[in-house]
Amino acid sequence: MDELKKAIRDYVVKEYLEEGDDRQVGEDTPLITGGIVDSFSMVSLKRFLERKYSIQIPDAEATPQAFDTVNSIAALVTRFTKG
Amino acid sequence: MSTVATHPSYEGLCADFDWGVAERDLGVNKGGRINIGWHCSDRICELGQASKPALIWEDFAGHGRTYTFDDLRVLSNTIGVYLGGLGLRPGERICLFMDRVPELYIGFLGILKMGGIAQPLFSAFGEDSLFTRLADAKTSAIVTQRKHVGKVRRIRERLPELRHIVVVDAGDAPLQDREVAMTLDELPRVERFDPYPSTSETPSVLHYTSGTTGQPKGAQHVHYSIVAQYLTAKWVLDLQPNDVYWCNADPGWVTGTSYGIIGPWSNGTTQVVLDSGFSTERWYAFIAKHRVTVWYSAPTAIRLLMRDGTTVAKKYALSTLRHLCSVGEPLNAEAVIWSQEAFGLPFHDTFWQTETGCIVITNFPGMPIKPGSMGKAFPGITATVLSPKTYQPYEQPGPVGLIALRPGWPSMIRSYWNNPTGYASKFKNGWYLCGDRASIDPDGYFWFVGRDDDVINTGGHLVGPFEIESALLEHPAVAESAAVAKPDPVNMEVVKAFVTLKPGFEGGPDLELEIMNFVRKKLSPLAMPQEIEFIASLPKTRSGKIVRRILRAKEWGEPVGDTSTLMDE
Numbered sequence: 001m002d003e004l005k006k007a008i009r010d011y012v013v014k015e016y017l018e019e020g021d022d023r024q025v026g027e028d029t030p031l032i033t034g035g036i037v038d039s040f041s042m043v044s045l046k047r048f049l050e051r052k053y054s055i056q057i058p059d060a061e062a063t064p065q066a067f068d069t070v071n072s073i074a075a076l077v078t079r080f081t082k083g
Numbered sequence: 084m085s086t087v088a089t090h091p092s093y094e095g096l097c098a099d100f101d102w103g104v105a106e107r108d109l110g111v112n113k114g115g116r117i118n119i120g121w122h123c124s125d126r127i128c129e130l131g132q133a134s135k136p137a138l139i140w141e142d143f144a145g146h147g148r149t150y151t152f153d154d155l156r157v158l159s160n161t162i163g164v165y166l167g168g169l170g171l172r173p174g175e176r177i178c179l180f181m182d183r184v185p186e187l188y189i190g191f192l193g194i195l196k197m198g199g200i201a202q203p204l205f206s207a208f209g210e211d212s213l214f215t216r217l218a219d220a221k222t223s224a225i226v227t228q229r230k231h232v233g234k235v236r237r238i239r240e241r242l243p244e245l246r247h248i249v250v251v252d253a254g255d256a257p258l259q260d261r262e263v264a265m266t267l268d269e270l271p272r273v274e275r276f277d278p279y280p281s282t283s284e285t286p287s288v289l290h291y292t293s294g295t296t297g298q299p300k301g302a303q304h305v306h307y308s309i310v311a312q313y314l315t316a317k318w319v320l321d322l323q324p325n326d327v328y329w330c331n332a333d334p335g336w337v338t339g340t341s342y343g344i345i346g347p348w349s350n351g352t353t354q355v356v357l358d359s360g361f362s363t364e365r366w367y368a369f370i371a372k373h374r375v376t377v378w379y380s381a382p383t384a385i386r387l388l389m390r391d392g393t394t395v396a397k398k399y400a401l402s403t404l405r406h407l408c409s410v411g412e413p414l415n416a417e418a419v420i421w422s423q424e425a426f427g428l429p430f431h432d433t434f435w436q437t438e439t440g441c442i443v444i445t446n447f448p449g450m451p452i453k454p455g456s457m458g459k460a461f462p463g464i465t466a467t468v469l470s471p472k473t474y475q476p477y478e479q480p481g482p483v484g485l486i487a488l489r490p491g492w493p494s495m496i497r498s499y500w501n502n503p504t505g506y507a508s509k510f511k512n513g514w515y516l517c518g519d520r521a522s523i524d525p526d527g528y529f530w531f532v533g534r535d536d537d538v539i540n541t542g543g544h545l546v547g548p549f550e551i552e553s554a555l556l557e558h559p560a561v562a563e564s565a566a567v568a569k570p571d572p573v574n575m576e577v578v579k580a581f582v583t584l585k586p587g588f589e590g591g592p593d594l595e596l597e598i599m600n601f602v603r604k605k606l607s608p609l610a611m612p613q614e615i616e617f618i619a620s621l622p623k624t625r626s627g628k629i630v631r632r633i634l635r636a637k638e639w640g641e642p643v644g645d646t647s648t649l650m651d652e
Contacts, residue, residue, distance in 0.1 A: 015600055019233035020256070032360040033143045035182060038207060039361055039387075040542065040574075040608035047596045064361050064387070 090449035120195035162193030173198025198279025205335030293547030301500030316346030411543020440494025590617025
């Protein structure tokens with residue numbers, strides 16, 4: 001897992017999984033549809049990404065589909081990092 | 084395209100109405116024996132529907148299970164006996180704190196069958212939200228999952244009345260103090276069980292709901308509520324014998340019990356449940372796969388579907404849909420018009436709340452819809468708008484006032500748990516006050532205007548500012564806090580917090596995110612401020628009370644109103 005994906009994954013595990021929740025989070029684990037990150041919590045994840053990578057993700061791009069996996073989130077970050 | 088069945092006119096439904104029509108269908112009477120758990124399972128089996136699918140369940144990964152009404156009957160017996168075997172007694176509060184798994188739905192019936200009071204709570208609640216509600220109710224047991232038990236563990240020492248923590252998917256995971264594993268498939272099935280002899284006024288369900296002041300209150304329902312939930316499901320959701328029904332609501336909220344359990348199953352309706360987060364394509368695929376005919380959704384979800392457009396909808400076979408309803412917040416006219424384009428059917432807005440227990444003002448199948456209108460009062464419900472000055476109904480249609488209902492419908496809450504003062508405050512001049520404002524047009528249609536208080540309606544769920552502000556104050560950086568509603572194109576409103584900081588702390592994006600996550604974990608994602616503004620001081624009265632309406636008005640671009648009583652800065 002590359003550095004970007006690892007950072008995303010580690011943040012998700014730290015912030016959105018409870019003690020005792022032994023679900024594994026891989027690159028393609030459904031985060032939104034799998035109930036790990038709900039649509040309201042997406043805002044905090046978006047803020048984290050914007051802050052860490054100094055990007056702005058338009059609200060229209062911050063969709064449940066775009067945030068559903070580590071891979072899709074990484075793709076989103078990469079797209080807005082390159083501008 | 085399927086069409087809505089022929090319906091009697093609204094006027095026809097209202098003519099000579101009394102709740103006896105539902106009582107006769109259910110075989111109950113006021114003062115007699117009623118047990119919601121029995122009526123939603125055993126009774127349907129006695130009507131010859133034992134082998135009919137009751138619950139078709141699927142998770143996000145596509146794993147599914149089907150339960151017949153006989154399965155509901157036997158498995159709810161099983162859970163009822165199991166809970167009794169733990170020493171739990173009728174009247175004790177038993178919390179259900181799970182995702183939308185079968186044990187949640189069946190457990191609800193099981194608790195009611197053994198005479199317990201079911202206390203479903205949203206599984207995304209953080210430990211503070213969970214603690215507040217369990218402590219207030221002095222809950223005796225909680226039924227939960229491994230992924231959520233961590234929150235319970237962190238608060239259990241402060242809950243001496245919580246004797247049992249039942250984990251439905253413990254597997255080989257080690258258990259801790261007061262925890263027991265209950266794997267439903269491994270329990271001996273209980274074929275015969277005499278349900279607790281509950282009567283119409285026996286407490287049944289305790290739903291916590293947020294208000295403008297103080298902590299959330301426990302809205303106490305009774306078994307007689309089924310009379311209203313059965314009939315409104317039949318007449319408003321139009322549930323017919325061959326329907327496949329999907330209610331998007333989580334049973335942690337009242338929609339998910341009134342119309343996600345009691346309404347459909349008392350009508351013997353097959354319902355489908357998807358235990359998954361939102362995904363437009365996943366939802367459409369689910370509707371197509373299970374040939375859903377009646378869909379009860381929410382404006383926030385509908386707006387998300389709208390954002391993805393009609394092209395996506397038309398990729399899926401959705402023609403089995405014949406009736407659509409919406410709940411939780413006012414359904415904007417654009418959504419009604421869009422759904423006609425996307426599905427060939429309009430969403431019918433329905434208005435009600437935790438305290439009413441059932442739909443009270445609504446659009447009916449076959450009744451002309453005025454897009455953006457709440458509709459008309461359900462037969463047997465006397466609804467009006469009151470002048471906020473006199474608490475009398477307006478004599479003429481048009482003015483905006485307080486939505487009010489004449490007390491006495493079957494599913495009206497009987498109390499707020501341990502809060503008679505709070506309960507009494509809901510009634511004025513012989514009317515129950517909903518806490519919302521509306522107007523009535525000359526045709527008798529209600530038009531929602533907004534809340535009459537500071538409660539925030541986000542994604543169709545009410546969140547109280549006091550709870551959020553209290554959580555904010557627990558953050559080491561926060562000196563003072565205020566939480567208000569901020570407009571949002573998808574969720575209608577989201578929480579925005581204003582805070583002043585203690586000396587030594589500086590506001591900025593990092594601190595904002597830290598506090599957001601802090602509140603989210605303590606309370607819930609719904610209560611998490613989606614924006615935090617750091618300000619030098621909060622607007623207050625001269626007595627020091629924070630004036631939220633000033634902050635709210637600025638967010639909504641409205642006049643701030645009278646500022647003469649404010650403390651000078």
